[in-house]
């Protein structure tokens with residue numbers, strides 16, 4: 001545990017939407033240089049948690065602090081890469097224009113370029129390895145290249161916390177591995193804190209050191225080795241599960257399939 005102040009501190013967070021309880025008593029801290037995987041099956045509450053951290057949804061109870069303040073006060077400290085962005089191939093927007101919009105795209109009017117903006121955009125493009133397609137239209141890029149462009153857009157204001165919602169979902173094996181490597185590099189080089197959601201924790205194993213494991217709005221949180229334990233996860237699921245480690249992969253499987261939603265467990269384990 002580091003003595004530095006947590007960049008993100010979530011305590012006893014509960015969120016209701018449409019009269020339903022979606023998140024219940026979620027608590028975790030993230031410090032500079034940590035990568036936390038937010039793992040859960042469809043509907044577990046991952047996006048709801050991210051939107052609450054961004055200050056877009058209000059909690060029923062509990063607190064969210066970003067560098068000691070409420071999320072709305074610290075928007076500039078957070079870079080956000082949403083799920084599923086698609087660009088029309090005919091959109092007249094180069095990769096570097098998209099990244100430029102990350103600096104002040106929320107303001108009306110055409111963005112102006114100057115030495116400072118050129119330098120910031122070049123640095124963000126370089127950080128994600130997007131120099132080669134910086135002048136191509138974003139809509140013409142591959143899925144993996146678009147993902148890098150959107151991450152550069154989030155990075156250009158030098159956030160301290162980078163939040164990515166399901167960034168691996170539409171990538172092939174090679175592109176997913178390349179993105180995981182990139183996240184590891186950003187943490188090592190910039191002491192950034194990264195929170196990334198996924199259904200399957202396995203692709204993130206090389207870089208993740210913390211885990212928020214969500215099941216039906218409740219979370220087990222902490223170091224990976226603490227959370228991925230049969231006792232911890234059995235309590236969370238409400239029925240016995242086993243944790244199998246094989247070939248560098250982690251599989252979470254029900255002990256008593258007749259009592260478990262096997263399809264959901266398998267999805268969470270990445271089958």
Ligand SMILES: Nc1ncnc2c1ncn2[C@@H]1O[C@H](COP(=O)(O)OP(=O)(O)OP(=O)(O)O)[C@@H](O)[C@H]1O
Nearest residue numbers: 017018020022040041042043044045046047048049
């Ligand atoms: N505005 C809303 N009003 C009511 N219920 C909502 C609302 N938004 C989400 N929900 C419900 O909250 C639950 C959690 O949804 P959320 O999108 O956070 O899950 P998720 O883990 O991100 O799922 P996925 O992996 O499918 O994206 C779901 O049951 C969903 O139907």
